[in-house]
Each structure stands twice: as C-alpha cells, then as structure tokens.
Amino acid sequence: MQKGSCCDLKRNRQGRIRKKRRLGRVLLLGAVIAGAGWAVWSFLPNFDREQPEWRTVEKPIFIEGKWSGYHAVGSGESLKLPLSLIRESIHAYAYEDPDGETAILTTANELLVMAKDGKTAESNGKAYALASPLQEEEGSLYVPVEPLERLYGIRIEEQSPAGSVVVLRAGDRFRSGSAVDGGLFGSPKLRGDATLKAPIASELEAGTKLRVWNERDGWLYAQTADGSSGYIRESEVQLGQEEQIPVPETAPTAASREWADQKVNLAWEAVYERRPDPEVIEEMQGVNVVSPTWFELKDGAGNIRSKADSAYVGRAHNRGKQVWGLFSNSFEADWTREMLGDYETRANAIRQVLDEAAEYKLDGINLDFENVYTEDKAPFVAFVREFTVRARQAGLTVSVDVTPKSNSEMWSAFLDRRALGETVDFMMLMAYDEHWASSPKAGSVASLPWVEQSVSRILEEDEVPASKLVLGIPLYTRVWTETEENGEVKVSSSAVGMETSQKLVDENGAKRELLADVGQNYAEYKEDGALKRIWLEDGESLKRRIDLARKHDLAGVASWTRSFASAQAWEILQTVNEK
The missing domain is CATH 3.30.457.10 (Copper amine oxidase-like, N-terminal domain)
Known part of the structure; x- marks a missing residue:
C-alpha cells in the first residue's frame, strides 16, 4: 500500500472521531438545556386564569x-x-x-x-x-x-x-384565616387544584379574610367572602381559630325516656268483627303493651274505620299495660296511593286516628302498612314523619311494622327502613312468614338463622338502632300437607296456634325432634295418605327468640297474636324484662 493512502485513511478516521465528539457535545448541551427548561417549567407556576x-x-x-x-x-x-x-x-x-x-x-x-x-x-x-x-x-x-x-x-x-x-350548616367546621404576601410570584392566589400548575381561580390581596374548609398536601381549600374559592398554599395563609356552627339541641322523646330502663313486651290483639272480651287481658302476664287492630283505612280520601273499645282500654290500664292501637292501610294499594299522594288526605287520616286516640285515651299508635306500591316509598316516609310529629305532640308513642328485607315489591321493597328508623320511636320487625301460606315449599314460619339474618341486616345495612328495633315473634305455626299427584309433590298449609299444634302432634303420636339448623322442634305424621309436617312454635322456640333479642340488645319483642298463644307462652314471655 502507498504511503499517501495510509495518511488519507488516518485523516478520515480522525475526522469521524471529531464529528462524533462534536455530536456528543451537542447532545449533552441539548440535554442540559432541556433539563434546565424542565426545571424552570417545574418551578414556574401556571399563570392562566379560569372563570368560575x-x-x-x-x-x-x-x-x-x-x-x-x-x-x-x-x-x-x-x-x-x-x-x-x-x-x-x-x-x-x-x-x-x-x-x-x-x-x-x-x-x-x-x-x-x-x-x-x-x-x-x-x-x-x-x-x-x-x-x-x-x-x-x-x-x-x-x-x-x-x-x-x-x-x-x-x-x-x-x-x-x-x-x-x-x-x-349546623355542625360545619372550618378555620378562619387571612391571606399573606405571595412572595416571589406576587399576590397570594386561589387555584383550581392543590398544585402550582392549576389555573388561577382568584388573585387575593394580602389581608383578605378566608374561611378554610380543609387541608391537602400543604394546600388549604379556602373561600373568600364574595364566594371565590380554591386551593392556596399553606404558607400564604395566616390561620386563626377553628369554629363550628352549633347543632340545635334535640330534646329526648318521651318514649326514649319512658322505655330507657325496660324492654317492650307487646302482644298484638287481632280484632275482627267481634270485639275481644276485656277479660283476655288477664291472660297476658308479663306483657306491658297490647296493640289491638282497631283502625283501618276505608278509602283513598284518608277516612278511617274504628273498632276501638273503651272497656278493653280500661282493663289494660288497670293492669298496668299500655295500649297502642294499630292503624292499617287495609292492605289496599290503590287507597293507600291516593291517601299518600296529597298532604290534605294524609292530614285527614292522621287527624282521625289521633282523635280516636284521644277519645279512647290510648298510649300509642302502631302503623301497619302492607301491600304498598314501591313507587310510594317516599310518600309513605312523608306520611310517617307527619304522623309521628303530630302523635308525639299528643303524647303518643309511634311504632311502625316492617317485614324482613326481600325482593318482594309490594311487601318489602316499598319500606325505607333507614328513614323510618330515623323517624319513629320503635320499629317492629315482623320476623315471620319465612314460609308463607301459599309457599310452594313446606318449612318453618321463622327459622332462627333466618330471623337472626333479618335482624342483622336491618341493624347493619339500614343502621336502625337496636334500642328502636323490636323483634316480632310468631305464636302460630303452619300445618303443612304434602300429597303426590302425577309424580309431583303438592303443598298446602293452614295456620294454627301453639296449643292446637301441640294437640295435633300428641293425638297423632308424632315424635318431636329438635332441629339444630332451624332452632325448633319438628314433627311429622301421616293422615289419609298425606304427609303432615309441623315446625313447632313452642316453649323451646320462644326461649330462643327471646335470647336472640337479648343477644342483640333489641328494644324488646312483639308477639303475633294473642289468640294463638298457649299458657306456656305467657310464662316464658314474663322473662323478657328479667335482668
């Protein structure tokens, strides 16, 4: 190879090296400039303004x-x-x-x-x-x-x-404060978010009075007297005293004072065409409230029908029992919708029931509305609130009956249990009819696990206080009849009281078996080729229900209905208020 060619190659290689070095320096300088620009951008605040x-x-x-x-x-x-x-x-x-x-x-x-x-x-x-x-x-x-x-x-x-x-609003908490000099970037500023990159919502003068609502990552959310609000750096605010808007005092209700040291032990009295003999009051030992089904809606205009009996009230009062008359909607959905739909018709119904309560010297009213359109949920709450205020003014205790939570449109979904619990003195949980009269499957009227789940859901999901929730107890059961037709089991039932169910078991020589999974005695026997099945309501199940109410520290128990009870039932119910 010639000497000149070697020199040319060497010069070319050195040129390429110099170019690479220059490119590296350019890239490094660019990176430095970009980094500096990013640093400046990061440090500089947003000067854009937003119009609220x-x-x-x-x-x-x-x-x-x-x-x-x-x-x-x-x-x-x-x-x-x-x-x-x-x-x-x-x-x-x-x-x-x-x-x-x-x-x-x-x-x-x-x-x-x-x-x-x-x-x-x-x-x-x-x-x-x-x-x-x-x-x-x-x-x-x-x-x-x-x-x-x-x-x-x-x-x-x-x-x-x-x-x-x-x-x-009552209960609102905030701190007073005032804006101070904004430092390097001039006046203090409220921004749309807790960052310098958020646009400016308002420029403030030093000394501007502020109401500070909360703090986030070194920023304060504050508002001026003219309504301007946004985030301001904590360093730009001189904080003052914390303030709270007073909450109006609410006096304890008469019912909460009266029942503070005792449990409700209520028995419903189903009243049909014939008035019950006041002598039946003597049966209900230990019961401190009786609730006869005396009042019912009779049309959509808010008029009511009354079966009230002064002799019954007098005997109950003489025996130290309160009387809470039951007012039902007659389970008439259309009448109920019409009555609930206007203040005047609601007021008419309330006025008539309270007039009856005054005339018969009642101590309370139990509201039992069932079979109600789901769309009437809010109007029903309005009615109960209006009723409760006026009833308390008259010195009455107000309770409302509710079913366990389910997907049933007309019997459960219309009940706003949270709102009702915030309103009334007591809420009666009708914890029965787990298996109802026309149920396609035989079963307990109220198995203990189902009852406890019903209680827990209302306490936890609807936050109804235990001090307001009363456990409804069935004093009846169903005798289920199962027959086989064309290879299918057909089921029917009839409701019977405690004594009748015990008599059927004894007369047919059926063996009682305690079912741990439902917490009840069970018996079955054959009659005319059909299988008869009974989940018994007896002393055993009644004790367990009372224990469940104690476990959750509920406000008491309510038994449906007096005529279904056995002598043993009253003996056990006497223990409700035992310490």
Whole structure:
C-alpha cells in the first residue's frame, strides 16, 4: 500500500472521531438545556386564569366552600333558598308535596307546612307567621330562610343583594384565616387544584379574610367572602381559630325516656268483627303493651274505620299495660296511593286516628302498612314523619311494622327502613312468614338463622338502632300437607296456634325432634295418605327468640297474636324484662 493512502485513511478516521465528539457535545448541551427548561417549567407556576361558572349566576349559593349549582332569590328578610337544595344538602326530610304548591319542613318534633304565596304557614297545627311567603320560580319552590335557620340551625351570609350566598350548616367546621404576601410570584392566589400548575381561580390581596374548609398536601381549600374559592398554599395563609356552627339541641322523646330502663313486651290483639272480651287481658302476664287492630283505612280520601273499645282500654290500664292501637292501610294499594299522594288526605287520616286516640285515651299508635306500591316509598316516609310529629305532640308513642328485607315489591321493597328508623320511636320487625301460606315449599314460619339474618341486616345495612328495633315473634305455626299427584309433590298449609299444634302432634303420636339448623322442634305424621309436617312454635322456640333479642340488645319483642298463644307462652314471655 502507498504511503499517501495510509495518511488519507488516518485523516478520515480522525475526522469521524471529531464529528462524533462534536455530536456528543451537542447532545449533552441539548440535554442540559432541556433539563434546565424542565426545571424552570417545574418551578414556574401556571399563570392562566379560569372563570368560575358561578360568576355568571345571580346569587349563587355556596356550601362548604363550593358552588351548590343552585341560586337564591330575594334578599334580606325575603331571601329564599330552593327546596331541592334544602332536601339535598341541609335536611333530607324537607320536601315538596305532589301538588307542587306546598313545602313541608320536618324535624323530630315539628311539622311546618307552607303553601305557595301564603303569608301564614302551619306549625304543628297552629298558625305561623312568615316574614316572606313560599315562592315559585321557574317551576321550583323557594323557601324563606327564617324557618330554615330556626328549624335546622343554618346560618346565612349574603354578600350583597345580587352577590353570593354562603350557607353554613349546623355542625360545619372550618378555620378562619387571612391571606399573606405571595412572595416571589406576587399576590397570594386561589387555584383550581392543590398544585402550582392549576389555573388561577382568584388573585387575593394580602389581608383578605378566608374561611378554610380543609387541608391537602400543604394546600388549604379556602373561600373568600364574595364566594371565590380554591386551593392556596399553606404558607400564604395566616390561620386563626377553628369554629363550628352549633347543632340545635334535640330534646329526648318521651318514649326514649319512658322505655330507657325496660324492654317492650307487646302482644298484638287481632280484632275482627267481634270485639275481644276485656277479660283476655288477664291472660297476658308479663306483657306491658297490647296493640289491638282497631283502625283501618276505608278509602283513598284518608277516612278511617274504628273498632276501638273503651272497656278493653280500661282493663289494660288497670293492669298496668299500655295500649297502642294499630292503624292499617287495609292492605289496599290503590287507597293507600291516593291517601299518600296529597298532604290534605294524609292530614285527614292522621287527624282521625289521633282523635280516636284521644277519645279512647290510648298510649300509642302502631302503623301497619302492607301491600304498598314501591313507587310510594317516599310518600309513605312523608306520611310517617307527619304522623309521628303530630302523635308525639299528643303524647303518643309511634311504632311502625316492617317485614324482613326481600325482593318482594309490594311487601318489602316499598319500606325505607333507614328513614323510618330515623323517624319513629320503635320499629317492629315482623320476623315471620319465612314460609308463607301459599309457599310452594313446606318449612318453618321463622327459622332462627333466618330471623337472626333479618335482624342483622336491618341493624347493619339500614343502621336502625337496636334500642328502636323490636323483634316480632310468631305464636302460630303452619300445618303443612304434602300429597303426590302425577309424580309431583303438592303443598298446602293452614295456620294454627301453639296449643292446637301441640294437640295435633300428641293425638297423632308424632315424635318431636329438635332441629339444630332451624332452632325448633319438628314433627311429622301421616293422615289419609298425606304427609303432615309441623315446625313447632313452642316453649323451646320462644326461649330462643327471646335470647336472640337479648343477644342483640333489641328494644324488646312483639308477639303475633294473642289468640294463638298457649299458657306456656305467657310464662316464658314474663322473662323478657328479667335482668
């Protein structure tokens, strides 16, 4: 190879090396510049500004520092809040009657009814003067703030006749504060999120008063007096005292005081065409409440039928027993819907039942509504709240009957057990008819595991206090008849009381067997070629049910029905209040 060629190769190789070095330096410089740019970008805040949606709304309403999506009307004494907002965010039991012209506000002890454009409302049946009437605007009802402040303990801060309205609810907690100098980047700022990269919601001056609602990762969620809200760095706020809006005191109900040291031991008295002899009161030893089925709905206008008997009440009172008259809807779904659908018809039914209670000197009312359309769930709660307030005003204890939770539309799904539990003094769990009269399969009326599951679901899922839940106990069972037709088992049943079922077992020489899985004695025998099966309600099952009520510290027991009981049943029921 020639010498010149070797030199050329060497020069070419050195050139390539120099190019690679220059490229490396360029790439390194680019990386340094990019890194520096990223660092600067990371350090620099977002200077973009966002316009809150509420800025275009007149009198926007704020709750917990956030726009509620609603606006108020009026100002000063005539300021009003939308009823929908009140129900959603202030009190769940403030509601509109289906007529669209009546607003109803309730607490545990007060029922306030306002008609559109009326200068006077009705509070617990008495006239109540309003500073400003209920108003309708764009299809929505607006409620004056004065009764809201009194009933629910809210506070209102109105910025100006057209400015923001801040609603502070009873129990709300927050801290006062003021903005301080923003440092390197100027004035302190509220941002849309807890990061410098969030757009600016509002620029503040040092000293601007703030209400601080919560803290997140070194940022505070705060609001100014004009409604502006957002996140501000903790270093830009001088924090003051923590404050809490007082919660109105609720006096204990008469029932909660009266039953604080004893359990309810109730027996229902099924009353049909013939009045029971008051002498039957003497049978029910240990029972402290009797509940005769005296009152029932007789039409959709809220009129009732009464079978009340002063002699029965007198004998019960003489024996130290309270009388809680039962009021049923006659299991008539259409009448019930019509009655529940309007405040006036609900009030008519309530008035008639309470008049009867006063005339016969009753101590309470037991509400037993069954076979109700699922769509009437909310109207039924409204009725029970209205009934309870007026009944308590009359010195009565109110209880409501509920079935165990199931998918049955007309017998279970319509019951809002949580709302009812928040309303009444006691809730009677009718823990029977696990296998009902026309059940396709024979079985226990109320097996112990099924009963306990029914109790637990209401305590846990619906959060009904144990101190309000009363366990319903069956004093009856079913005699199941199984026959075989064309290779299929046909099942039928008849309900019998405790003594009758025992007699059938004894007369037919059947052997009793304690079934651990259901907690009851079981017997079977043949009659005319058919298999007879009985899951017995006897002393054994009754003791276990009372023990279950004690285990969950329930408010007591309620037995259906007096005429089905045996002498042994009353002896065992006497133990309900034993310590």
